[in-house]
């Protein structure tokens with residue numbers, strides 16, 4: 001096996017030293033000029049410390065994607081994952097989760113991932129970012145964008161008959177009519193989060209007082225002067 005150290009381009013470090021005029025007794029640069037250059041360089045580093053030009057982490061020798069690398073037999077820097085590797089973050093073999101339908105093609109009626117407060121909070125964030133621009137923060141189709149969509153304005157999501165979580169998931173995954181797919185923006189888990197949040201949002205818009213916790217009921221009654 002060839003040794004990795006051989007590849008380290010120390011010439012780059014040497015070049016930068018020569019640039020400042022250090023380490024080279026025959027440098028034509030007078031000392032005062034050298035000091036000036038050094039000062040200017042330090043100021044530049046301080047001003048843009050994050051740039052790839054000065055950041056040593058960026059400049060360190062490393063295997064870049066698609067680059068050639070003589071260390072491996074196939075000459076590529078990128079390695080093939082072992083056969084059968086499954087990405088941990090991606091769901092597979094569960095069409096209920098990845099496609100919103102069962103193996104025999106029926107749309108799922110229940111959210112197939114764990115419904116937690118965290119999921120609903122993710123759903124709210126993602127809905128507000130990706131869906132509310134058209135469907136409105138309440139999902140009622142009232143948004144500035146909607147007023148400009150004359151061809152087919154985004155519908156009020158509380159007025160649709162079939163809005164099972166599986167259907168919402170499929171609409172977000174595949175798109176629907178004039179609406180685009182949101183699969184590139186949202187992972188399957190996030191699309192379920194949106195479906196779960198929309199369910200909560202829909203309930204919140206037609207909730208009866210009896211559905212609220214007792215202390216909230218009391219507070220609301222007081223506010224209404226009852």
Ligand code: HEC
Pocket residue numbers: 127130131132133134135152153154155157160162163167168171172176177178179180182194
């Ligand atoms: C660019 C505007 C826009 C955005 C953003 C948008 N939608 Fe829509 N949506 C529409 C329009 C327009 C329709 C009606 C499409 C049609 O009937 O051709 C629609 C329809 C729907 C429907 C109804 C499908 C049915 O059965 O009638 C659902 C559910 C829906 N959107 C959910 C979402 C969700 C969830 C998001 C966020 C991930 C989202 N939309 C983002 C414009 C948008």
